[in-house]
Amino acid sequence: MVDIQLFRNGMSLLGGAVTVITTDGDAGRFGFTATAVSSVTDEPPTLLVCMNRNSYAHEHFKTNKTLCVNVLTGEHQGVSWDFANRELTSEERFAKHHWSCLKTGAPALDEALVNFDCVIHESHEMGSHTVFYCRIADVRIGNADDGLVYFNRAYHCLNDKSVAS
Template sequence: MQPETLADLTRPPVATDLFREAMSRLGAPVTLVTTDGPAGRQGLTVSAITSVSDAPPTVLVCLNRSNRSHETFLQNGVVGISILGAPHNALAGIFASSRRSADEKFATGRWRTGQTGAPLLDDAVVTLDCTISDIHSSGSHDVLFCIVEAIGLHDAPEAGLAWFGRNFHHLPLSGSATQ
């Protein structure tokens, strides 16, 4: 069998709804991604985040270019990442809503300002305070490569929060059952 070539890209694409269903079965962390600066304050719920490197500490975040907060992130150049735990289901839903304003979103939860100026959720399991170092476009999204400037670890997280099968799931720390 020959490896794929550019000519193989002429095949009909995979159906969008099939791809979305497949990706709904890929478990992912639930995070709030936030920014503040000259372009204003914005935030949204994101599950497309992963570590890239530990030297320098780098993560990537994928943002849809059609999202109303996209340009704000690029103009501010800073990203706050708050990795959510079990108690944050409702907050994740609020930040996932495109019908809520930034003021409405940030009116919930307790926030602090990171050294970059990005908002960070006070009781998140982990916070990453980042600056954007590079941006790559792919399809409908921009992939933001973010250098981690500071990390905050919650002393006693109850359980993690994951997105799987289009629902939130709690990830217990010590083998207890999930909800």
């Protein structure tokens, strides 16, 4: 078996878009910061979101059965920190930023790079996490042209245009 710290060090070099995953419904309004989001298929449009089962918000997402993947811009490091900060209440996290709702009612960050509004279609448990398979109900693309990524245990802003080959 691979050493856990070696695995974590390797994964720190796999950069990922920084997102805030939000939900609202009968179980209340909650959110968390994540990089473990990926496209599954475009027919039907589906994402996967991985969430630690020990998270304070885990059962709320399972109960609400909706979520919004809010992809952050380079200006949103503070948003990421707020939703990762265990000392803030859910109300304090949401009060610091501007939100609206798309089709599912899950909070959508108004200034996000893109919002993927989703219904949780299936979930599976793997190790310490739940993998949510999320069908896309709506997409809203923002006006920013830079993204926030987490790579090598630090935030980086992607805003340079690459030349297509």
